Amino acid sequence: MNAAASGAAAASGLSKLILASTNRQSLIRSLVCPSIYWTPLLVDTILKQLWNHGPKALQFFHILLHHHPTYAHSVSSFDHAIDIAARLRNYATVFTLLHRMRSLRLHPTPKSFAIITERYVAAGKPDKALKIFLSMHQHGCFQDLHSFNTILDVLCKARRVEKAWNFFKVLRGRFQADVISYNIIANGWCSIKRTNKGLETFKEMMEKGLSPNLTTYNIILKGYFRAGQIDEGWKFFLEMKRRKIEFDVVTYTTVVHGLGVAGEIKRAQNVFNQMVDDGVLPSVATYNALIQVLCKKDSVENAVSVFESMLKKGYAPNSTTYNVVIRGLCHREQRERGMEFMDRMRDDGCGPNVQTYNIVIRYFCNAGEIERGLALFEKINSGDCLPNLDTYNVLISAMFVRKRSDDMLVAGKLLVEMVDRGFTPRRLTFNRVLDGLLLTGNQSFAKEILRLKSGCGRFSRRFKL
Template sequence: MQNTLTSIKLHHSTINHIFLFHIPSCYCLRSPTTDNAINSARCYTSRFNSTDVDERNPKTKEEEETHKTELHLSKRLDTLIDTSITRATAALHKPGEKGTSFRVSCNDASTSLSNAEKVYKIVMKYYNKTDMLEMALDRCGFSLTPGLVVQVLKQCGSAANPAYNFFIWAGKQDHYMHTHESYNVIINVLCRMNQFERVWAILDEMRTRDPSLITPHTFIIMVRRFAAAKMVRKAIDVLDEMPKFGVEADAHLFGCLLDALCKHNKVREALALFSDMKFRFEPNVKNYTILLNGLCKEGMLEEARFLMGEMLGVGFDPDIAAYNTLLHGYARAGRIQEAFDFLDEMKNKGCVPNIISYTSLVHALCEAERLDEARRLFQDMRKYGCFPDVVSYTALISGLCKWGKLDEAYKVLDEMVQQGCAPNQMTYSVLLRQHEKREELQEALELVEEMLESGCDPDLGIYNTLLRLSCNLGQLNEAVEIWHKMEREGISADLHTYTVFIHGLLKHNNLTDACTYYKEMVGKGLVPAPQYGTLKVLLNELLRAGKLDMAAEIWECMKKGGSHINIFAYTIWIQALCQIGEVKEAAAYCADMIDDGLLPQSSTYQMIKKGLKKLHNRIIGDQIRGRLRKMIDERNLIFKSYEKEGVRKEGARKSRKGRRKRNLK
């Protein structure tokens, strides 16, 4: 039975072997200690797996513009909340407290940035060729210091696999030992890509080598990353895992957990946790302010006012951060008059508004297209002793750009420079996105040149915008040049960069390069779970073009490259094969799916069943049916109900398809 299904895919085996050199081999690079640690870490990853990651398709340009503008303004508002957190975090480990047992001094300020850039380029060049990577690094001749290692790891950005390979190589070198800082940086990189199994293994290694290397800040990183991945339960469970590593959760870490949940739209969970943990962690002003911020971001302003009342009731006086949080909440919700009323309330209670207060109102007026009022308030701020800063200017420029007043926005930029306020990357990004809307590539490139002349280096967001604009206009040669320039500047492409570029290549039918960059993205560990939008588009385009072998390579690359293949990824691949008539192939992958312990969707099974029936192939159909029945029985489900559900969904799908055809007529 197994042999029949396996033989179906044999005609691809030769191709897979030919392209084997494309598959990243970096996953086998581990230190002996980490090898042992990974085995013991599996008890943690059984609970801390990444199956509940929230995948999202790439945002539209309009959604991204709104999101980035709001994010930047909110980030400034959050500064007062985060300041105390940052200071407390820094106090957890003062320089020099640890590291006395290391063979290399932690004082490596003399480490040259150029050396870090050279090492980074080597790491990115050979990221999927382990032997060549180690050989090139061994021959580079640099004196390895903790500072150099940290710089290289940070430069890797979200490229988890290259960073991990370099980290392991560095740990094997004589006269060098990792510091708590290098451990924390690699943990941050791995968590960002949801490689939590490796993280728990590294924690085990740290505990074995020197438990004092593990600090509360290490777990703060994990808490924030779990929250970012929408793994709320796992973020909370970190509190219970900490004692196993000799670290006790404190009020500061609890505040960081609340902050992480609120920042990632999990304010209800944060409120429930705050209520449950009141007796374990004594509430403070920061906790209340964090929760206020979370409620306001969700538009729950009445709940926020109630919470502020509760805060006063237990004896805590709101500070300027708390007041600004609620003020910004009203402004963000478009309740401008209430925002101005609250500003007066602040003054009456003796809380003097600051630049953040007025910036929130300027931004709200701009969003409501009340530009004259926004300009007037912008000028009046000075009367109240609040002089515009880069965030205030950027808020006004953003508002002008939103409503198509690009010339006026440039006038504000000139005024900003004349007043001695240097524009930052966000300021230029706002203007750049307006050129993107107008499809003005040349003007966008000139703006970036002006940006460089002013001493402001483009960041990844700027390059992403240029890439997206170039691809949308079909200027693929320009896009490639922008990509190479970004790499020369030492900026590492992230998941969004690859997604933008791959979609641009597919839009203009450049399938070969799209596959190359997708494999590179997987090889760098930038796909914590398949990005289903990109994967689906790529596979469908390949199969539509009759490139079945290339599509199979993409699938095998993902499986061997460490991507988390779950039921949705299998469904995309199997249904795509069925739609082009490759039913036997689809049946073979369905068998793989069952072997991986995943139950196919009932509609997927019906597609395969129907296709095999047309081919009069009952043998394979019976095999799939037998395997499914066994899995369903083991899960105490009813097979007939499973089959009927699939028939119902197939009927609904046909009905929708019929309606679409009638509408077209």
């Protein structure tokens, strides 16, 4: 075993220990044991593995922070902990950690602020994010064009493009906005299918004397395809060629995917073949795009044969490749064959990951094979991943297919477990489970769920540490 693999194995063992512990004092004793050689890499790996169990991840971080006699956390571990606390909307802990960093003379980085602002935007508080950005310097971190671009991108990725655009207009002079700033805004408009606003941004950037680069063109190209403007996209692609703009693998992948999604499989395949002739090699992402569109608009058999041919050419599929194929198979009622690909994934050393499980669980449950879905759910923990919010939502919904009393109890148990792990179920989910339990005569469990629901309200602080 190489160093990285043995490191990951050590991390998995420790993650399982942390997950299994029920007693804080004995966990402290285990973790400060002198035979464990703590390194920032080991801590970061464990924090990532515990990502979908936020409270446990933070408990682990705090134990090392407060109880280990010699080990000192790195900046990157602090960033992970801040990310997890912010995702739990435990902002008090976020600021405690920021202050702790400063008192340890570890300066919060622009990345720390990228994380915090991203979480605020995700929680529906974009103005709070902007305020934090504007006060970064008070936390010992300077604002520059870099961090300005980051906050613009955070807003755009969360579809708050209008807000990003307004903020941009006010401050673009002060930060001397560059091509990247304009690309971020143009991509933001395109991502919400407002291609015209993307084009306006593109023109405005040129009026300001900035030259578009290949990324700019790829953004506009993708914008056309994403908005279903296939003809315009194709024309733009030809116009790029006419102007002797050198395509890269992203350009071709965009067109293969765009044409394929529109059902133009033949043309997509032609572009795929053309790129090699043009001296641009497809990447794994290009293959993923082609395989996906073949699954959706052609036949899963053709998709599988492209998958096998990429292996023959020496490409190493990633978990996305496998997930695309597995989804395609499940979609055509070939779930068992999908499971075989899941085994291949395991042998290949790339997963299955939580997304893979979510795909197969969803398809088994939708086909009425609830027990199979539950069995797969139990298997997640045997690997290195933990169920995420989607997993719980899929499974809880599946419990309502048969309306059995036992299923309602399972739904309730899943709901309790997800809250325990730091996820916030939607109100609708709570109400469905409550109704289900009441209708099947599980009054006392329903009462428990009701208490849980009121504890998940907007102003409660469940994870105060």
